[in-house]
Amino acid sequence: MSEEMRFSVRLEQQQDFQFLVKFDLDDVPELEVDEPKPLGNSAGPNAARLLAAAVGNCLAASLLFCLRKFKQDPGAIVAQVVGHLERGDRGRLRVGSLDVLIHLGDPAGPVPRLAHCLREFEDFCVVTQSVRRGMEVNVRVEDASGRVVFDPRQPGEPGAPAGARIELEHDPGFGE
Template sequence: MSNQATVVNLKLVEGYKFEVDFGDFGTITTDEPEPLGSGSGPSPSQLLAAAVANCMAASLMFAVRKYKGDPGQMRAQVTATTDRVDGRLRVTHLDVDLRLGNPAIELPQLDKILAQFEDFCVVTQSVRQGIEVTAKVHDSTGMGVRSSTK
């Protein structure tokens, strides 16, 4: 699976609004927030945050299932922090909160899963080259089962 190319096409609609074409998967509209754009769609920073959280949630689900567990109704929330770096606005931190849909006690090999699932997330590991990403995992009871900063 190495050297795979992903192609996404963008077309300016107006102002800072773009139509993003994912081919067979359809299109979405993105836009910068006010005052630059009109905020009529997710911003590039929101797409980045969503990509990291989605990839991390999928990696956790894969790992749980690999050990014959049921992740239940997975949920994720991601908070992107922006700050000025050398005078320019940058995404400086992504904080991902993953919520498993079942209690930790029902998930076999959870310690092994939590120790390795992040390493398989292509997007997160790529983004971590320049942005700090923290991850917390909670089970369905709300109990924290892992917290990390890499």
């Protein structure tokens, strides 16, 4: 059985689609996220951009870690990530792919051990490999009293959608 390490983030709605992200690290400032206009106010990056930033950061940091392990200085690294949105089978937007370009600050020639690191760094990138593999995401919804109203891991009532724990007939869009 593999070792499980945990981390957490908390998102608190500020207004409309703006959320304040709080990290479980004492010295890390909070981050405001929002949806782009016209849905949101573009007050911060949205989830797709955070995903792109996470993948780009993880890859760049992994490459830098490997090079520094061998006492190499590649110069200032810059990662550029382009995300491609596409519509899935049901017409809903998805991040279809991410193109990552990593620029080394120095020419590759004088950086010893670069070839070794280029063979290895992707495999050590936690986020990129998790996204490529398609990680499990468990979702549960609780109401203000703490009552679980949705948990796909729990069986629902007969005829209810998987995981439904309360009647949702009052929602005219439910089940569409």
